[in-house]
Amino acid sequence: MKIKGPVLIMFFFMFSTACKKLVQKQEENEAISIITDGTWIVESYTNSGGNLTASFSGYIFQFYENGTVIGSVGNIDTSGTWSANVTNYSITSNFPGAAAPLGRLNAIWQITNSSIDSVSATAVINDTTQYLTLYKQ
Helix, strand or coil: CCCCHHHHHHHHHHHHHHHHHHHHHHHHHHHHHHHHCCEEEEEEEEECCEECHHHHCCEEEEECCCCEEEEEECCEEEEEEEEEECCCCEEEEECCCCCCCHHHHCEEEEEEEECCCEEEEEEEECCEEEEEEEEEC
16 A cells, blocks of 8 residues: 555654654653752842842742642741743742732743753743742752
């Protein structure tokens, strides 16, 4: 049986799409593993209004694979959610109802630089660009 051109093209398209989805899933799994392995601190948080890093002093963040994040300072834990999007290199975080400083993290953060122990990102909140760097402890 001879395979016709359009059928062959469709096969290659489906195979290519499946491979791309597999690679994206592997990248997502690797990113989640890096994020959830260990605790993180805010190394830097600035905007045009100034340096707000000190307001995060003492906070430790633990990210979990189920999409939850705990921000702890002293013996006070605040729950939130997070999700990573490896396609557009962003992380969305939300601490519902949290006041500053945790409320400042409620945004879609565009990753500008990352390694296995740090992530730098920007977000526009209330028409002001915020700059965040997290560092793994």
